[in-house]
Amino acid sequence: MKEHLKHPIFSIISEIVTKENLESYVIGGFVRDIFLNRGSKDIDVVVIGSGIDLAQKVAAKAGNPKVSIFKNFGTAMLKFKDLEIEFVGARKESYNRDSRKPIVENGSLEDDQKRRDFTINALALSLHKDNFGELLDPFGGIDDLNSKIIKTPMDPMITFSDDPLRMMRAIRFATQLNFKISDVTFNAIKENKERIHIISKERIIEELNKIVMSAKPSIGFKLLEECGLLKIIFPEFQRLKGRETRNGISHKDNFYHTLEVLDQLVPYSDNLWLRWSALLHDIAKPNTKKFVKGIGWTFHAHNFVGEKMVPRIFKNMKLPLNEKMKFVQKMVLLHMRPIVLAQEEVTDSAVRRLLFDAGDDIDELMKLCEADITSKNEEKVKRFLDNFQLVRKKLKEVEEKDAVRNFQPPIDGQEIIDTFNLSPCKTIGDIKVAIKDAILDGIIPNEREAAYDYMIKKGKELGLEPVGKKKNN
Structure with missing residues (x-):
């Protein structure tokens, strides 16, 4: 040595x-x-x-x-x-x-x-x-090491009772190294799982993030679920597990689907927060699940409900309540948009709106959406991924032509006030939204002259007459 x-x-x-x-x-x-x-x-x-x-x-x-x-x-x-x-x-x-x-x-x-x-x-x-x-x-x-086994030097019941964080570490090492936890050791984790309550959430999330950042995170989450720790440390994710059947119609097990999405994302991104977005993209499905006769299972608005769940989950788990959380919220909210585009004819207007809403995170969003295709039907997967390539191509073309990624409309609220001699009111916001929508829908180009003329037109439709002078920017 x-x-x-x-x-x-x-x-x-x-x-x-x-x-x-x-x-x-x-x-x-x-x-x-x-x-x-x-x-x-x-x-x-x-x-x-x-x-x-x-x-x-x-x-x-x-x-x-x-x-x-x-x-x-x-x-x-x-x-x-x-x-x-x-x-x-x-x-x-x-x-x-x-x-x-x-x-x-x-x-x-x-x-x-x-x-x-x-x-x-x-x-x-x-x-x-x-x-x-x-x-x-x-x-x-x-x-x-040679047998690829995780076990404790001493009695695991004592080892895990003494320092329950070692239960998380056992699962983390098993995930990172692709080792098996010995049966005796794993049973001791099951027996001691409630002891995890004495460990700070900061320590737990540190280990969980290492599992998320491993080469195959699903290994760790399956072990956490099997030993009962997941229900304690991340109950919202535990609730994804299971399938329900009604009138002979079942929905997929969203726990295993989510882990498949996360594993599929790994080769394309080492962004911890995009991986968390994969973990949380369907987190609201248990809250929004409904069986509709003649249609089957629906999860209507699970992206909107999921976006609202993210801050509470981050707060409970001691994850950062800053722009990283907001990024995850955005990914959860928008994760269905490119999939819808990939199913339909890709219009310039829909692409502009997606670019506007996703901003600089559009590339990360596309990675998440491509990982979200988990069908066992290879032909269906190929069709979706081919369509995503068309969406990517269209995104590039529209961005080069219209420059709408993170764009700010050429007319601001102050100019609307000055032009029509308005006091602060709802009408100002209505005109701003109308200009933004006109640009995103391709009614006018993303240029100041066109936006100014459109502002005058919308103002007149609302009974306003311009009194201020046109600004030259």
């Missing part, structure tokens, strides 16, 4: 711990990722003794990079070249029932390995020169 410890930082640590006759080890994710052939820039170093003291001595020998000290946790961190190294003293932990914050005591390397969440994260490599690079694997982590 020595060949994986060639970075100068390991030589510096080795020299210090050997000279001072200390035991010190690289442990955790960095070691795991060596065996998975994945690069890692984060290094955890454990020492039998003071992690803070060792960090300060390493910094002094490494050109004095800044050491960040966290006395309450007995840890220290420094950045050296391209790596971030965290130092901690070996410890053993015990827990109170109502907190995931451990009571910490000094311990041995094995004590420290026992407190690790999973066997694959309990691997350690010695940094002492006498056995430099030697692997210490008391819980069979290498066998579990």
Whole structure:
């Protein structure tokens, strides 16, 4: 294993711990990722003794990079070249029932390995020169890596009860690495699921976002649903699951449909918020579901209802209540528009309106809509995707010709007031909307002269006479 410890930082640590006759080890994710052939820039170093003291001595020998000290946790961190190294003293932990914050005591390397969440994260490599690079694997982590298994070093019932966030981490690792969670470990998650209530929502969403950003997020969401955690942490999504049949007519299971959309989007976008848009695009279907005789199942206005649900979901889950949330709202609201266009003859007017409403997010919206085609009928999928190419072509043509993406009408409210000598009133808004609609419907070009003449025409229709002078912009 020595060949994986060639970075100068390991030589510096080795020299210090050997000279001072200390035991010190690289442990955790960095070691795991060596065996998975994945690069890692984060290094955890454990020492039998003071992690803070060792960090300060390493910094002094490494050109004095800044050491960040966290006395309450007995840890220290420094950045050296391209790596971030965290130092901690070996410890053993015990827990109170109502907190995931451990009571910490000094311990041995094995004590420290026992407190690790999973066997694959309990691997350690010695940094002492006498056995430099030697692997210490008391819980069979290498066998579990080879078998692609997630399990805990100790009794999983205790592991998950002590720190319930580890349940989310187990599912996250299973998703990211495409590993299986051992039956004993998974059953312990089921038994301890209610313990997740003591974990902050910020911690939960951090793990959930990592699942969303994985190569196949559906793995994680299916595991969350199966163990019962999903119902607790994301009840709105749980409600999508299931099919109902009436008069021999069933609707699709929107839980599995949504996960298929999310998986299909992954190769085309690493935008977390577009992936959240995929998760939430049909979130209002349970609220809007209705069986109509002679028609079947309908989900009328689920995009409008879904848009209104987004802020509450974001607030409950401690997701950001800013422009990222507004982006997701916009995607949920508009996700059906390109599909409707793809089913009908694509008119310039419909394309202008879509461009106006989507603005700079039109490309992201099209990715979402293409991922939303999940029919098992290959011919139907091909037809839709071919039509989407026509929609994309039309979007490009109309945008080049009419420049309506994020456009502002050439006439503003103040000019309407000045032209007709109006006090603030509803009529001003009516004229503004009429000008905007005339441009989007292709009645007039997106040009100031045409917009001014149209304003005069609409004003006269409303019984107004121009009194102000025409502005030259």
